[in-house]
Amino acid sequence: MRIGIPKEIKNNENRVAITPAGVMTLLHAGHEVVVEQDAGIGSGFTNEEYQEAGAQVVATAREAWGQEMVMKVKEPLKEEYDYFYEGLILFTYLHLAAEPELTKALIERKVIGIAYETVQSSNGSLPLLTPMSEVAGRMSAQIGAQFLEKSRGGMGILLGGIPGVRRGKVTVIGGGVVGTNAAKIASGLGADVTIVDLNPERLRQLDDIFGSSINTLMSNPLNIQEAIQESDLVIGAVLIPGAKAPKLVTEEMVSNMMEGSVIVDVAIDQGGIFETTDRITTHDNPTYEKHGVLHYAVANMPGAVPRTSTIGLTNVTVPYALQLANKGYQQAAKDNEPLCKGINTINGYVTYKAVAESHQLDYADIHDLLSQ
Ligand SMILES: NC(=O)C1=CN([C@@H]2O[C@H](COP(=O)(O)OP(=O)(O)OC[C@H]3O[C@@H](n4cnc5c(N)ncnc54)[C@H](O)[C@@H]3O)[C@@H](O)[C@H]2O)C=CC1
Ligand SMILES: CC(=O)C(=O)O
Numbered sequence: 001m002r003i004g005i006p007k008e009i010k011n012n013e014n015r016v017a018i019t020p021a022g023v024m025t026l027l028h029a030g031h032e033v034v035v036e037q038d039a040g041i042g043s044g045f046t047n048e049e050y051q052e053a054g055a056q057v058v059a060t061a062r063e064a065w066g067q068e069m070v071m072k073v074k075e076p077l078k079e080e081y082d083y084f085y086e087g088l089i090l091f092t093y094l095h096l097a098a099e100p101e102l103t104k105a106l107i108e109r110k111v112i113g114i115a116y117e118t119v120q121s122s123n124g125s126l127p128l129l130t131p132m133s134e135v136a137g138r139m140s141a142q143i144g145a146q147f148l149e150k151s152r153g154g155m156g157i158l159l160g161g162i163p164g165v166r167r168g169k170v171t172v173i174g175g176g177v178v179g180t181n182a183a184k185i186a187s188g189l190g191a192d193v194t195i196v197d198l199n200p201e202r203l204r205q206l207d208d209i210f211g212s213s214i215n216t217l218m219s220n221p222l223n224i225q226e227a228i229q230e231s232d233l234v235i236g237a238v239l240i241p242g243a244k245a246p247k248l249v250t251e252e253m254v255s256n257m258m259e260g261s262v263i264v265d266v267a268i269d270q271g272g273i274f275e276t277t278d279r280i281t282t283h284d285n286p287t288y289e290k291h292g293v294l295h296y297a298v299a300n301m302p303g304a305v306p307r308t309s310t311i312g313l314t315n316v317t318v319p320y321a322l323q324l325a326n327k328g329y330q331q332a333a334k335d336n337e338p339l340c341k342g343i344n345t346i347n348g349y350v351t352y353k354a355v356a357e358s359h360q361l362d363y364a365d366i367h368d369l370l371s372q
C-alpha cells in the first residue's frame with residue numbers, strides 16, 4: 001500500500017504521524033511511504049533521515065494526500081477537506097463528536113475515517129489515545145502552575161506553598177489517564193489534589209495508587225461545585241469515548257470560583273466539560289478570562305512537546321497502520337475488533353454511535369457493512 005504523511009498545519013502543531021523508524025517498519029513489510037517535505041522538522045526528524053529510511057519526500061501536501069492511506073496526527077482542518085476522495089483511508093485523531101463540518105465532509109466524500117481515539121481494547125482502554133493523554137495530563141498540571149503566576153494572569157499562588165503558607169488546591173475532574181497523570185505531577189509539585197470520578201471502581205484504584213497523598217470524590221454536581229469553589233486550579237479530564245464531553249461544570253459554578261483561579265480543560269478536544277469553555281484556544285493565544293477565571297482550552301496540547309509526543313504516538317500507531325496496510329482495512333477490521341471500533345465513517349455512513357447521536361445522523365453498524 002502507498003501511505004502518505006502530510007505536514008501538520010494546525011497552530012503550533014509540531015508532531016508528525018511517523019518517525020523514520022516507522023517508515024522502515026512499513027517498508028520492510030513491502031509498503032511505500034510518501035512524506036511531505038519538512039513534515040518531521042518540528043519533531044526533530046529531517047527530510048534526509050526520512051529518505052535514508054526509504055521514504056519518498058515530496059514537495060506538496062497534495063502529493064502526500066494523494067496516497068491510498070493517509071496517516072496524520074490532528075483532525076483535518078477545512079483547508080485540507082479538498083484533498084479527501086472516495087475510498088481514501090484516513091488514520092488520525094478525528095474527534096468527530098465535536099466536529100460537525102468534518103463529519104459532513106468525510107461522509108460526503110466517502111472517506112474511510114479511522115479515529116485513533118476510538119480504537120478500543122476489550123478492557124475499555126484506548127491504546128492510541130493513552131500516550132497523548134499521558135502527555136496532556138502531565139502538561140496540564142505544569143501549565144496550570146504557570147498560569148497561576150501573577151504575571152501570567154493568575155492569582156499569584158505557588159502550588160506547593162512553602163512552610164507556613166498553605167499549598168495550592170487542585171481539583172481534577174475525571175480520573176482516567178489524563179486525570180491520573182495530572183494528579184501525579186500536581187501532587188509532585190506539592191499541591192493538595194482531589195480527583196473526582198463517576199466510577200467507584202476507578203476511585204478505589206486511584207486510592208490504591210496514591211494512598212493518602214490525594215483525595216478522591218464521587219462525581220456529582222454538589223461535590224463538583226464544592227470542590228472547585230475552593231480550588232486554585234481545576235483540570236477537566238472526563239471522557240465518554242467518541243461522544244461529546246458532558247458539561248459537568250456550569251457557568252454558575254465557574255462564577256463562584258476564586259478570582260484569578262485557573263481552568264485547564266483538557267477534554268476540550270471532545271467539546272470540553274465546562275459551560276464556559278465555549279471555544280478552542282491555540283498555543284499562540286492559549287487563555288481567555290471569564291468570571292475572573294483564566295481558561296486554557298488548547299486541543300492539541302502534546303503539540304508543544306513534539307519530540308516526546310511524536311515518538312510516544314508512533315510507538316502505538318505504527319503496529320495498527322501495518323495491519324491496515326498488510327490486510328486492507330476490511331480484513332484488518334474483521335480480524336481486530338479494537339481496530340474495527342476505530343472506524344467512524346465509511347462509504348458515506350457514520351459507524352460510531354456516539355458520533356451519529358451527536359449530530360443527529362443515521363448510524364450504520366460497521367459489522368453489517370463489512371460483511372456485505
Ligand atoms: N487537549 C488535548 O491536547 C488532549 C486532550 N485529551 C482528551 O482528554 C480527555 C480525557 O482522556 P483520557 O484521560 O485518556 O480518558 P479516560 O477514558 O482514560 O478517562 C476518562 C475518565 O472520565 C471518567 N468519567 C466519565 N464520566 C464522568 C463524570 N460524569 N464525572 C467524572 N468522571 C467521569 C471516567 O470514569 C474515566 O475515568 C479526552 O477527551 C481526550 O481526548 C487527550 C490528549 C490530549
Ligand atoms: C488526543 C489529541 O487530539 C491530541 O493529542 O492532540
